[in-house]
Amino acid sequence: MKYFPLIGACVVALCSTGCLDMSIPDVTVEESASCRAGYKSIVLADGESCPADETCELLDEDLGLWCMKIKIAEGGDGLNCPAGSITVSPSQQEYCVLDENREPNDDQFLCTEGNVSGRYCREVPAESEASSVVVLEGQRCTASQMTPPANTLRIHVIDVGQGDAIWIQTPTQQNILIDGGDGGAFGKTSAGPIIADYLEFHDFPRGSAFDAVFLSHPHSDHYGGLPNLFASYNLKNYIDPMELDTGENVSSSYKSWISMVRGKLDESHLYMPAQEKFAPGEKMPADFFGPDVSATFLTSNKEIGKGSSANPNDASIIFRIDYAGRSFLFTGDATSEQEGIVVAQSPDLLPVNFLKVCHHGSTTSSSPVFLESIWPESIPRDDRGAFISSGRAQYSGAYLPNETIVSRLKTFINDDMLFATSAGDENKSESDAYRDDNILIVIDGAGNYYACYSGTN
Ligand SMILES: [Zn+2]
Numbered sequence: 001m002k003y004f005p006l007i008g009a010c011v012v013a014l015c016s017t018g019c020l021d022m023s024i025p026d027v028t029v030e031e032s033a034s035c036r037a038g039y040k041s042i043v044l045a046d047g048e049s050c051p052a053d054e055t056c057e058l059l060d061e062d063l064g065l066w067c068m069k070i071k072i073a074e075g076g077d078g079l080n081c082p083a084g085s086i087t088v089s090p091s092q093q094e095y096c097v098l099d100e101n102r103e104p105n106d107d108q109f110l111c112t113e114g115n116v117s118g119r120y121c122r123e124v125p126a127e128s129e130a131s132s133v134v135v136l137e138g139q140r141c142t143a144s145q146m147t148p149p150a151n152t153l154r155i156h157v158i159d160v161g162q163g164d165a166i167w168i169q170t171p172t173q174q175n176i177l178i179d180g181g182d183g184g185a186f187g188k189t190s191a192g193p194i195i196a197d198y199l200e201f202h203d204f205p206r207g208s209a210f211d212a213v214f215l216s217h218p219h220s221d222h223y224g225g226l227p228n229l230f231a232s233y234n235l236k237n238y239i240d241p242m243e244l245d246t247g248e249n250v251s252s253s254y255k256s257w258i259s260m261v262r263g264k265l266d267e268s269h270l271y272m273p274a275q276e277k278f279a280p281g282e283k284m285p286a287d288f289f290g291p292d293v294s295a296t297f298l299t300s301n302k303e304i305g306k307g308s309s310a311n312p313n314d315a316s317i318i319f320r321i322d323y324a325g326r327s328f329l330f331t332g333d334a335t336s337e338q339e340g341i342v343v344a345q346s347p348d349l350l351p352v353n354f355l356k357v358c359h360h361g362s363t364t365s366s367s368p369v370f371l372e373s374i375w376p377e378s379i380p381r382d383d384r385g386a387f388i389s390s391g392r393a394q395y396s397g398a399y400l401p402n403e404t405i406v407s408r409l410k411t412f413i414n415d416d417m418l419f420a421t422s423a424g425d426e427n428k429s430e431s432d433a434y435r436d437d438n439i440l441i442v443i444d445g446a447g448n449y450y451a452c453y454s455g456t457n
Contacts, residue, residue: 136406138419141440141452148442153293153323155441156454157356158198159421161189161434162391162400163221166330166356167199171323171445172290174211175204177235178330183224183253189391189434192228198438199233209234212288216332217241217316218254227257235264237288239271241300241315273302274317280346284319294322298329298346299338313359314338320352324447326383327352329374333359339370351376353383353449354441357409360390361401361420366408375412384413385451387441388420391433419451 148154154169160181168176181191196206213235215223238261261270271277278284278297289295300317316332329352334342339358342350350373358365375384386409390400401420409418425433440454 136418136420136423137415138423138439139416139452141454145440145442145450145452146454148440149444151445153321153326153443155328156198156202157387157389157419157421157439157441158195159434159437159439160191160194160225160389160391161421162360163189163191163224164216164332164356164360164389165191165195165225166389167195167204168289168321169204170290170293172292174288174290174293175208176212176214176288177210178214179216179222179332180226180229181224182221183227190228191225191434192231194435195225195229196232197435206232207234209236211290212237212239214317214319214330215240216330217312217314218251219312219333220251220253222332223254223257227260230260230264235261237269237271237285238265239274239277239317241272241274241317242302243273274300275302281349289321292323296320296322296349298349299342301338301341311335311337313364316358318342320349323443324445326354326443326447326449328354328356328441330356331358331365333365335359335364336367336370339365339367343369343373347373350374351379353379354385354387354451357386357388357401357405361388361405363402363404366405368408371408371412381412381414385417385441386413386419387439387451388418388422390420390422391425417451419453423453 150169150173151171153171156167156169158165158167158181163181164179165181166178168174168178170176177195180195182189183192184190199208200206210233213226213230215226215238218241240258240261242258274297280297280299282297284295284297296319298318298320301315313333313335314337316334316338318329318331318334318338320327320329329350335358350370352374355374358370375381388401399422401422406418419439421437421439422433423437425437436456438454438456439451441449441451443449
């Protein structure tokens with residue numbers, strides 16, 4: 001019965017896209033001749049198990065195993081994908097996505113045919129992806145740049161593969177985390193240990209406490225690594241776009257994470273949903289970032305992360321920080337729709353020096369009107385920078401960052417101030433495209449700054 005919540009969450013989400021209204025069955029986990037060594041099969045209460053032509057994949061240590069259909073198509077419409085989704089990987093296995101450029105999550109990877117045992121479809125990277133090379137020209141840190149003084153603002157975009165994980169150290173020694181990468185299910189990178197290793201390498205050892213932890217939005221490539229990380233770290237404040245008791249359209253693993261947070265913090269330190277805790281333009285509490293760094297909330301929208309037509313990306317918390325005359329905007333996976341809301345609602349808060357590019361550099365985001373609002377003429381071109389957190393996961397056959405977005409960003413900023421955690425990973429697979437492209441941005445008390453790749457951890 002431990003698998004019950006996962007199946008329930010998937011069924012609810014899929015039915016919102018038009019599939020059959022299925023009841024939730026009891027399941028057990030058993031050895032199966034159709035599963036390879038070390039794997040088991042999920043079996044429905046009525047005795048149905050994986051068909052002979054399916055294998056089983058370990059999704060997650062906690063979530064267990066799932067049947068997986070061997071490749072049956074070379075691309076185009078997937079025979080086992082729900083209406084409106086496609087299969088995009090002409091390799092060994094079928095890969096289903098609901099919408100072009102929509103990132104995978106727990107719900108979107110389960111494709112059913114009116115049978116809850118369903119088909120688990122996952123991407124297998126093709127052998128050569130040379131056509132998607134994106135050249136980024138940011139520099140490697142020098143030895144002295146790697147060890148900035150403690151009285152500076154330091155922003156680390158940690159290379160967790162596909163996902164986001166950003167660590168901010170303030171001049172007064174507050175530590176803030178935005179997102180925690182993926183949890184490792186569906187063949188993705190398990191970010192928790194990667195983040196912890198990075199933090200320890202930079203003298204923030206296990207057992208330490210973050211002053212504030214932000215979850216930009218409830219997608220697994222942002223919250224998935226947090227449970228593992230916070231098994232060995234602590235936190236003092238937590239900010240999340242959704243409700244305290246989330247019901248709709250979020251996965252069971254997200255709910256488990258919220259339960260974990262609630263076990264660590266009392267409600268006075270839970271800022272959920274963020275939009276009810278902060279008004280657009282409101283300063284966030286000084287105990288998040290300390291007295292010298294100003295943090296301003298711009299927007300978040302719990303409603304567009306919920307319901308049958310929900311896009312949780314647009315629940316993303318968008319906020320800025322300011323220090324010594326420099327500014328940095330954090331955006332989660334906001335799409336052009338939410339970008340447009342911010343442009344209309346808070347145009348005076350948008351011009352910044354530095355941008356965490358929305359949604360891993362996907363074409364869903366970084367609209368021209370948004371970038372024009374981020375970097376008007378009042379922000380000198382030499383004082384602009386863009387930072388992309390991306391891995392080697394395919395979306396509708398394309399890797400991120402998208403070349404169109406990279407080109408668009410380069411019309412606003414100098415080439416050497418565009419960084420991505422996937423730089424140089426063009427010929428790697430998702431399974432080895434992390435840890436090697438961490439990005440460090442340092443701002444001192446006089447407003448001097450630099451950005452560089454801070455090496456492998
Ligand atoms: Zn994401």
